[in-house]
Amino acid sequence: MSRDPAEVNEYPTDLSSLAAALVRIESENPPGNEQACAEYVYDWFDHHRIDATLLREPDPDRPQVGARVGTGGPTLVLNGHLDVVPAGDPDEWTYPPYDGVIDDGRLYGRGSVDMKTGVAIAMLSAYNLRSEIESGELDGSIVIHAAIGEETAAPGTKSLLEAGFDGDFGIVLEPTELRVATSEKGMAWYEIGWAGEPAHASRPDQGRNPIEHIQPVTDALTDYDARLRERSDPLCGQAYGTVTQVVAGADSNKAVLPDRAYVTLDRRILPEETITEVDEEVAELIDTLNREHGIAATWERHETYASAEIPVDHRLAGVVRDHSEAVADISPEPWGIKASTDVRDFVNSAGIPAITWGPGSLAQAHTIDEYVELAAAETGLVILERAARTLLTEDSSVSN
Incomplete structure (x- = not known):
């Protein structure tokens, strides 16, 4: 067993350390304790010279973060939420829920799978692809959401989209075991x-x-x-x-x-x-x-x-399916998620085609001893960066 201490590098750029650092910041909702985590995400972007904004809408006491790399189109929005459900009695956990313990290839803690590892993947994708975007090798841009309030249907993602942190298509990085969900209940x-x-x-x-x-x-x-x-x-x-x-x-x-x-x-x-x-x-x-x-x-x-869906053969879904199958042999069969996510804010409110996709199992969400397999998370990061490279080109159409 090892703890992968964030203090070695306060703003790490490896996935396991960054995800663990986020898990160690308690951000339970209710009551809505996202502030410390949002401030860390903002500081991480600022430290790495990525343009970011700490937004105090819709709730001034619960800031959230929107960040952007690039100015061209098309624009891919990578969405994650900072809030986690309450951990309950910490004595019931094998490892304390906010210690961010890494043991035998798993990151344990409340929010590890739902969904701070997804937030970390979004942050690192922007960081890793920045040079290609800024050099013009890739035509488009990446927008990152670190939203509040997903667990209680607060309009965090909706307000980020309305504030201009929008784009041509979106990926909500909830745990789907790297399957592409084009619809949800x-x-x-x-x-x-x-x-x-x-x-x-x-x-x-x-x-x-x-x-x-x-x-x-x-x-x-x-x-x-x-x-x-x-x-x-x-x-x-x-x-x-x-x-x-x-x-x-x-x-x-x-x-x-x-x-x-x-x-x-x-x-x-x-x-x-x-x-x-x-x-x-x-x-x-x-x-x-x-x-x-x-x-x-x-x-x-x-x-x-609200429920939401896009056509199963939408190009966005096809690109992510193709890379998921090529890298990790994930089934390309059309699929829908039985849970509810902020993808509805993209599809229903902003008219932006979006999918739900990310590493980890939804069966781990909200559980005692919640964990994510770090190997699967690393694979997800590889797939996401490959898919982003395909999507961020001038001829990358979001039409069917």
Whole structure:
């Protein structure tokens, strides 16, 4: 076992050291602690004389970074996010979640696979290709995003694109085991709640217990999920509607009937479905519940990730597939990712064709003892630089 100490070189240019340095900077979201990590990324670019900006939009307390190498076209945008989900109890980890330990070819730590290694690959691709871009050997430019808030659907990537850190095509460097995803599911969280009437539990008939309605609500949502599972996308798989929270009385005295109960529905949305259509389905489901059971429930949609897709035969996807197959024998078959990423901000908001692609397994994301295989990450860096060289030419069209 070894720790690959960042202090040997504060701004390293080898992948394992840079990824480990990023992992060692805690940037949990919630609550949104990206500032220290964003400042390090900005300083890294500044140290290596790469033009970078520390942006304080959309949240002045949560800066993010946009950087650029070159001024010509076409422009490739390499996107990653700085926030990580909370690590939980550090005693449950084999290695402390923010020590950035390297052991037996793996980098361990929260964010190692989701997705600070992807951010490091973006940074190093810009650094490694700078001389070819600045000399004119390559015609185009590279833009790098180190965005905030991806884990909670904050508009970090969207605001970077709106601030001018955009381009002709984009790669969102989430872990896909180096498979090219041209489509992805969306996701929305729905809070479905209804009121009770508090009373002492020794006199329950003086109040109204909202817990009595939890069973019919969850039964209805289970039936809804069964219907959703009959819908399928050839690349992304099934739609789902999963109850992930049931809450009543958690913040009150145990001898008092709760004043409210709610459930959270996690709805996974196929590319052909729209948020408006899903809202209408949920509204109809709640209306039926209210009529049949007298619940008077209401619903509210919280974090929302729209689904997104580009044609499977788009040239961007083809170039990255070709290099992934040539370097690492990755299947070139069309594929879609079942999770949700910031690729939607490229495709839906900015009209920029983009794919999700990167090293590491999504199965490791958000887990205890999260890790990334460093050999796979190094392979990803080679593939990305080869693909960028192909794409950054004057005749590199992003049309189908």
